[in-house]
Amino acid sequence: MAVGAAIAAPHRPVIALQSDGSAAYTISALWTMAREQLDVTVVILNNHAYAILQLELLRVGTHAEGDRSRSLLDLSRPDIDFASIAQGFGVPATRVGTAEELAEQFRAALAKPGPHLIDAALPTWSPG
Ligand SMILES: Cc1ncc(C[n+]2csc(CCOP(=O)(O)OP(=O)(O)O)c2C)c(N)n1
């Protein structure tokens, strides 16, 4: 969608807030962003999990408290390095671990035309 928005409105910056699990579904869009030099800033909200599916599992009333069921929806082993993936597709990228770093990198990305990706490491989501 970010690629489409950037092509439709070439003189407007596009910001794509994208979660980690579903980022993997259409990750090659990064290459299109690089090839077409689209002005898109992608922020990966990286919680190292298919968190919504963990929540849905709880809501259907299962007792999925074992390590094996927890690991089904866990994306932390191995940790996905979206900054390296983006760089491999030709998109400059950084990884941040604090809100301050995110603000700094976000400003820097918006200040430069062309695609950028920020991999924002969030605390790993767990049902608690
Ligand atoms: C193409 C496709 N495959 C699978 C799904 C099923 N699905 C819905 S949400 C989800 C996980 C989302 O995880 P993530 O993108 O990390 O978001 P989070 O809930 O962690 O913020 C999956 C696999 C889907 N919606 N579309």
Ligand SMILES: [Mg+2]
């Ligand atoms: Mg996630």
